Amino acid sequence: MSQNKLSFSSDYMEGCHPKILERLMETNLDQTPGYGLDPYSDSARSLIRKACGAPDAEIWFLVGGTQVNAVVIDTMLRPWQGVIAPHTGHISTHEAGAIEYGGHKVLPLPAEEGKIRASQIQEYIDDFHNDLNRDHMVMPGMVYISQPTEYGTLYSLDELEAISKVCHDRHVHLYLDGARLAYALACPENTADLEDLARCCDAFYIGGTKCGALFGEALVFPRPGIVPGFFSMMKQHGALLAKGRITGLQFETLFKDGLYKEAGETAIRAAARIRQALIHNGYNLCVNSPTNQIFIDLNQNQYERLSDLVEMSFWENRIVDDEIHTVVRLAASWATKDEDVDQLISLLEG
Amino acid sequence: MSQNKLSFSSDYMEGCHPKILERLMETNLDQTPGYGLDPYSDSARSLIRKACGAPDAEIWFLVGGTQVNAVVIDTMLRPWQGVIAPHTGHISTHEAGAIEYGGHKVLPLPAEEGKIRASQIQEYIDDFHNDLNRDHMVMPGMVYISQPTEYGTLYSLDELEAISKVCHDRHVHLYLDGARLAYALACPENTADLEDLARCCDAFYIGGTKCGALFGEALVFPRPGIVPGFFSMMKQHGALLAKGRITGLQFETLFKDGLYKEAGETAIRAAARIRQALIHNGYNLCVNSPTNQIFIDLNQNQYERLSDLVEMSFWENRIVDDEIHTVVRLAASWATKDEDVDQLISLLEG
Amino acid sequence: MSQNKLSFSSDYMEGCHPKILERLMETNLDQTPGYGLDPYSDSARSLIRKACGAPDAEIWFLVGGTQVNAVVIDTMLRPWQGVIAPHTGHISTHEAGAIEYGGHKVLPLPAEEGKIRASQIQEYIDDFHNDLNRDHMVMPGMVYISQPTEYGTLYSLDELEAISKVCHDRHVHLYLDGARLAYALACPENTADLEDLARCCDAFYIGGTKCGALFGEALVFPRPGIVPGFFSMMKQHGALLAKGRITGLQFETLFKDGLYKEAGETAIRAAARIRQALIHNGYNLCVNSPTNQIFIDLNQNQYERLSDLVEMSFWENRIVDDEIHTVVRLAASWATKDEDVDQLISLLEG
């Protein structure tokens, strides 16, 4: 990686919010029990329950997003069930078959800008139950969505409530992947807060890895008792950290004094400025994302110019009017510096 | 957990060696690629290759021991194969079925003080191949041992070489779990160094979590090319850290300037002093462990007295001469303070 | 099921070809070893090897199609690999997640009338290998097709050779599901015989259950040695019949004196007559199937009339010009009687 070039290629390029390192230093030689039974984890759980308005929520700390997805889905589904997901969802595409490794089929629905609609879900589930061959097919037992989606888009509260209603009327779990949740919560366009997620979902996770932590995700079951055996399932999946305190401490720090939201706001502000500058300079934003990820459809000249200025993520090639276009992603994060955004904007205008 | 009582209950009660936190601070805002492709991970790999005398070794960083065991065993075995292990081995007892979750049977051999012998392994494998029903049985495809064992005992170099020979003559992989490897390497009784492990084993891991790191294990395949698809298997098992730099950096720190061995020596010195004091005061050490774990067989009076003085791990109850005895474990670690050992010794003598 | 109504609802409504029952009677009290090591199975293997022009082929007898698919795919794929299949393929839709139960993802390609093309496969595999994120994705390790397809259509020899070339150039296995293979082999339009399948595929199975046997499928690996551990994998999947002789004997009977092809021809002749009568009477055949399955797109009136005359399989509803149409399937088989076809034709004309 070049040291001299600006990089907006992803939101997990840095370590963690400095306040987390401070707390690790302060507590380093404290002796605590392992496996999440320590006081920092307890304190983090209290803070998250409060933020979610869910005083009885069951909360677990895991290491990474694919891991959370695999353990939750494998634990909540019965062996004859599968999980409905957007065809662009992380579990559909980029988890190397982690869900299938657990024995479950991902049932993809065509997504638009990363999102699926309540009506699609309803139709899929009802079609399944009306199919004479349904016992030869995989029963949908859960719906997986992410907020923000892999394309940076958001489900509105209305959309989320509609999906929740479809699921619960049909006894299907709703699970929400919040790997980048800080960037939804901090976004002015967002209408679904943590309390809404706790009300609408049977399980969701609050992402740490991409939102200011060294690593770690906080899994929330808003209504306790829904998942017997979860601790053992974490162990069985290799997802139980011996020094659980380290994840607990990070979430305690993120949920004290509003740090989690603050981390999100830094990224949202930076992304908004970059977005404006891109539009101003004639770039074509190709997804209507209001969060920390910016997708740009570039023609050959634009691609060459922009990729000289800044590290980005390649997304895909497209053919537009017989010409190859390249879609790239710029990502801002909790760590994005104002001066780097300034520099990018001046380069764009240069 | 009482703040006022000495605790020797385990070797993962503290955070990490202060030098690791220092390095995390220094590098926190560096931007690096994810998934272990960063310069700290590369540097750690070089240092470990050198320490193992294995310049071509393939090295991966994972988060925890159960996770490493599950990914390695699932990747190296074919689906019709199982793994031979001591009946007291970690994969046999305390991984909540992680190996079976991957579809493989653990084939337990009776262990003494945590160890199995080359002759037992040979007999098991040869019996399998001589059995007329072998195609209806699970084929042994790997041997799993740990160093030190769950009972703190050590395989001598001779024992290790004998096991290695049995395995390789029969085309069976040898895999060594080094969750507490620092405490073997630092032990005066130890005769098998990292170069020996690299020569004898097809895979082994160098434990970080219990040996001075916040978390993390370094998996070594001394001879590259033995495991195609390993990166994807890590992802599939939820074992791939987005910010791989954090594990890389910890191992870089541990393997620079001998810190890993130094961490081990602290524990070994402490354990030796405690052991001597226990014997001096009439306690009955019930496993011949030379490393950081001390197992004591206590009668009722002793148990009451000792458990008032110090936090220990309960191991098991035994009936000795019609009386209930309790076996407990004391564990020293890289973080054990001389003053705590002094205090324990004076309490023992008090 | 009404005894008075003609039934063409499927090709597994009867027992088996009478010659098979005869042979079961003749040999019933012979004593033989179990698990396929009996002389009937050996004889069946010889006959199939000869029919396939593959003198070294490895041949196994299993009980049913889903079972064969699951064992073959699980054995031939490495754990990080998935299987490309038409989105309408049996493994994609109607096996209740049997492939995912084995830990593998089905990678669906859009099919036309049940078929996928070599160019689609090539593009999918090449895109995978060109994707920067490929290590986070499921690697295609096999292509699954069926002959005839679930829609009764056939791959021509040219199409099959093209697919075979794409697969083998990319080190991907080609596996063909021949649940209804007799109806392909007996079809005048068919251009790929058993020798071609043996040349083009790495594995394929010759269906018995739907082609005249009580049950049973003959799996062919044309080139031996490709699948170590297969016997144990059959046992592990519950697919090993104790009295393997019963499957062996059935295939011996089917492959002696051309009975397998004869069974197919009965169905093909019947289907051709029915097809002609349907067209003659103004019905709309909606798939270009030359084999034993006939798909008809019926408007409301037609559906009411035809479903009064004959038992059929419901396939799907469609909206055509704002009207609900029903697609149904008629299936002929080795057991279809001329008089039933006569009766159906006269009813159609009535």
Place this chain on the structure above:
Amino acid sequence: MSQNKLSFSSDYMEGCHPKILERLMETNLDQTPGYGLDPYSDSARSLIRKACGAPDAEIWFLVGGTQVNAVVIDTMLRPWQGVIAPHTGHISTHEAGAIEYGGHKVLPLPAEEGKIRASQIQEYIDDFHNDLNRDHMVMPGMVYISQPTEYGTLYSLDELEAISKVCHDRHVHLYLDGARLAYALACPENTADLEDLARCCDAFYIGGTKCGALFGEALVFPRPGIVPGFFSMMKQHGALLAKGRITGLQFETLFKDGLYKEAGETAIRAAARIRQALIHNGYNLCVNSPTNQIFIDLNQNQYERLSDLVEMSFWENRIVDDEIHTVVRLAASWATKDEDVDQLISLLEG
């Protein structure tokens, strides 16, 4: 296999009871729905419910024993649970890891002559729940036993009731493998009839393959509703026969007019005569089996003599007084002919 030598090597060397073939002939061209929805299967279910005194029992027909074991255990256990079994149980030893393939650990208890005791089971389960590390261990969720056992021994009704009580008091399922159940039910020493099994067990299967059928096992869940999703689980495991009528018809035949018991009695009578002749001629019966299997401990001379006279199953070698002894098994079956028994007895005496 020699045609000239008597064979008592196993109980699945012949086809099936002639009455079954007769019924297959009579019904061969009847048209029925598939997948066990046919009238023969319905009729068989009624007969079995009646025989078990369980009018609401849920009954499924599967193909073979390993298959039943795998589907039942995988369906009834939650993913974090394992199954307790005798260390000599079929699932512990000779199913090539079928249970582990489903993700579950087999938890072996030391067995005597194939049997485990209620007190052992109670101790194991209670120890688990008292273990501080239980959440890191595999929770026992089911007990697996067989009747008769792999050694031909029987659980008495008292023993069975005691095991049932231990299981149900602890919310653990009891599952009984009846691969050879006809030979228990027909045995004068047997005290547990089908009604007892239905009362004591949560699931059990009535073996067909070894008891007079071509193949097939009838699985009984005495209390319905205990296993949602079972049909789909059969399909997912490749255990659903398209022409389910063939298994249904066999069990209808076996349970009409007492044929199942009659089949068992033939074997029991033959075994009793052989046993008596062996004892009379100085052979050492080494297991106290009253059913169709006879285990003999042979010294070198005896082994040479007996293996010249008759085909037997090799069981194991033992060292007795520094001499190698060979344990062999003779098995009688529903198909054993009186004249073969006569001939064997006269050879023994010769």
